[in-house]
Amino acid sequence: MDAFILRNGQLAQEDSPDLTETDLFIESGKLKAIGPQLPAVDGVPEFDVTGRVLLPGLFDVHVHLREPGREDKETIKTGSEAAINGGVTGIVAMPNCTPAIDSGGMVQSVLDIASRDARIPVYTTGCITKGRLGKELANIGGMHARGAVMITDDGDPVGNHQILRRAMEYAREFGLIVASHCEVKELSGVGAMNEGEVSYRLGIPGIPAESEEICISRDIRLAHLTGAHVHIQHVTSGEGMRIIERFKEDGIHVTCEVSPHHLIFNETHIQDYDTHYKMNPPLRRPEDNAILLDGLKRGIFDVIATDHAPHTDFEKQLDFGSAPFGITGLETALPSLYQEFIKPGHFGWDLLVKRYSAEPRRLLGHDPVVFKEGSPVNLTIFHPDKETHFTTSFMQSKSKNTPFLDQHVQGHVEMVVLDDAILLDRLTANAS
Ligand SMILES: [Zn+2]
Incomplete structure (x- = not known):
């Protein structure tokens, strides 16, 4: 999936206490467009992320x-x-x-x-x-x-x-x-x-x-x-x-x-x-x-x-x-x-x-991640209304030594995108 559009996400930023509703058009690892109600593009799949928080x-x-x-x-x-x-x-x-x-x-x-x-x-x-x-x-x-x-x-x-x-x-x-x-x-x-x-x-x-x-x-x-x-x-x-x-x-x-x-x-x-x-x-x-x-x-x-x-x-x-x-x-x-x-x-x-x-x-002297047109994609999508069940099979660490083992915690990481790689996807797999 080289290009896709995320609809109606809630963008979180370090300098704004409020989340901003926005669409993201991602293409070849870059943010091609950002803003509300982006036009549809022929052949580019769209995913509804209503209610999800878009985090750097x-x-x-x-x-x-x-x-x-x-x-x-x-x-x-x-x-x-x-x-x-x-x-x-x-x-x-x-x-x-x-x-x-x-x-x-x-x-x-x-x-x-x-x-x-x-x-x-x-x-x-x-x-x-x-x-x-x-x-x-x-x-x-x-x-x-x-x-x-x-x-x-x-x-x-x-x-x-x-x-x-x-x-x-x-x-x-x-x-x-x-x-x-x-x-x-x-x-x-x-x-x-x-x-x-x-x-x-x-x-x-x-x-x-x-x-x-x-x-x-x-x-x-x-x-x-x-x-x-x-x-x-x-x-x-x-x-x-x-x-x-x-x-x-x-x-x-x-x-x-x-x-x-x-x-x-x-x-x-x-x-x-x-x-x-x-x-x-x-x-x-x-x-x-x-x-x-x-x-x-x-x-x-x-x-x-x-x-x-x-x-x-x-x-x-x-x-x-x-x-x-x-x-x-x-x-x-x-x-x-x-x-x-x-x-x-x-x-x-x-x-x-x-x-x-x-x-x-x-x-470390690096630039923080920003969401603006043309910038490389570095994105975590978080669903605040879903829970995460921290089972041994869910966790990817080799060790399971956490007080949250087998606990349900509010919120769920649904997608992680870094440059042109979708590193984690629990979102589009469940989308219609
Ligand atoms: Zn120490």
Whole structure:
């Protein structure tokens, strides 16, 4: 299907709180025409998308693809297919593979696999330190030369202040973002959830919010000292967010992200020792959910990112203390954010487009997706009135470690189009 017309869709844009009703005429991967009541074209099929939201393809800057080394959990192919299934058309892979992505050669090999196996753009980060061990700087110049878009030891912080300082100095020279997983390991210890009343009651060792907050403060101070761009990953605590906000008010260049699960869930969900609520940094208190949501609405968070972290059933079925940290997120992000926040009116489609499509692309120095005549097509079609049933067969990720497993969530990704490829189509197949 080289050309088709979509009728009566609702266009979502980052700069407009209202959806705009429009038709789209797509031909050879380009937007041939856009506007209401476009004329019919001989031989071009038409599809009615009344009630559907037309979104620019989403973009996720924090994804674990597990290849090389743990292809039993995920591969670049299955992870990118999971992204497509969730309406996401670009992803950034974290470097905590086996071996770690800590050299130009490793960056190249990941990008080579991606260009062979993935139907969407896959970018990769590189490690800050060799083997992510925190002891010796990785070859940052070499990784940059091969196309790494950020450096990070995600999964762990860089414990040594001086090594982080040197890494930031190199990163600044190459214009590379330093993405920070913020945690003071000595404070986290063997903790498996947020430290507080709930962890005491459940008898699970806790991770105090200060473990994250102290490191956030250190990393931004070092970024200020070196002139590097630091990006704080997966902020979970209200105070952590306020620290970033204060530095931003002082004019310091720092960006940050929040994940859907830290907005939606909190420590009270762990009552049944369900490891689908175990992640690092951990789910915090209900009041943190409210502060993070408020910060997202006020623009403190630059981007939403899932921290998609696939793990096998076998590992996640271990006891709460032994199971690995992390949950998948690429396939559930859009419907869950719609159900929890957009549908009840906490924020609009404009915020979602800005924080989960436009700003993530700008973070990497890319242009955001626009809908105008002649532009390349990068489109996700979302039906807000249909539900998604997150069964193991529906999900394309190799791993099914999500609290939404077997749940029905409001909203359904119906179609994903990128350039001249229809990557996903649950729309025209059902059309008359
Ligand atoms: Zn992390």
